[in-house]
Amino acid sequence: MNTETAKKSVLVAVGVIENTDGEIFICRRGASQHQAHKWEFPGGKVEAGETVAQALARELEEEVGIRVTDCRPFMRIEHDYGDKQVTLDIHKVTAFSGEPHGLEGQPSRWVPVSELHSYDFPAANSPIVDKLQTETGN
Numbered sequence: 001m002n003t004e005t006a007k008k009s010v011l012v013a014v015g016v017i018e019n020t021d022g023e024i025f026i027c028r029r030g031a032s033q034h035q036a037h038k039w040e041f042p043g044g045k046v047e048a049g050e051t052v053a054q055a056l057a058r059e060l061e062e063e064v065g066i067r068v069t070d071c072r073p074f075m076r077i078e079h080d081y082g083d084k085q086v087t088l089d090i091h092k093v094t095a096f097s098g099e100p101h102g103l104e105g106q107p108s109r110w111v112p113v114s115e116l117h118s119y120d121f122p123a124a125n126s127p128i129v130d131k132l133q134t135e136t137g138n
């Protein structure tokens, strides 16, 4: 096996949180994080023994302080950054309790789907933004 095929992908649970106005909640990554300063959909690495849904619920509680009450699979993306290979397992979060806010000091905001393209997301996220815009006709 060469080094390319041996590279291990990091599984990441990602939440596209939607409010009743159809806006999406996004956060800005910190200076010390991979893909620093880019905007993201909150989430994080799936830990050993966790399902993606469990990881998503844990990460959204830790990072933005909400409890997920309903979500559905949205899409899955494999991306190789060169320094890191990720598998994003993205869920649309359609019901939750609490009001999301950046619990780790990260800037955050609600954004209409039609404005998502003006934010600088990691390269892996382009298909997410495209699919959201196609779905809402924006």
Ligand SMILES: Nc1nc2c([nH]c(=O)n2[C@@H]2O[C@H](COP(=O)(O)OP(=O)(O)OP(=O)(O)O)[C@@H](O)[C@H]2O)c(=O)[nH]1
Pocket: 010, 012, 013, 014, 033, 034, 035, 039, 040, 041, 042, 043, 044, 045, 059, 084, 086, 088, 122, 123, 124, 125
């Ligand atoms: N949360 C999140 N991660 C993303 C997105 N897009 C994307 O490429 N990633 C990548 O997924 C990887 C893991 O996410 P993360 O850094 O949030 O993981 P984590 O919350 O467990 O963070 P930690 O390493 O600070 O403990 C990172 O390499 C990040 O660059 C996205 O929209 N949201």
Ligand SMILES: [Mg+2]
Pocket: 042, 043, 044, 045, 063
């Ligand atoms: Mg995270």
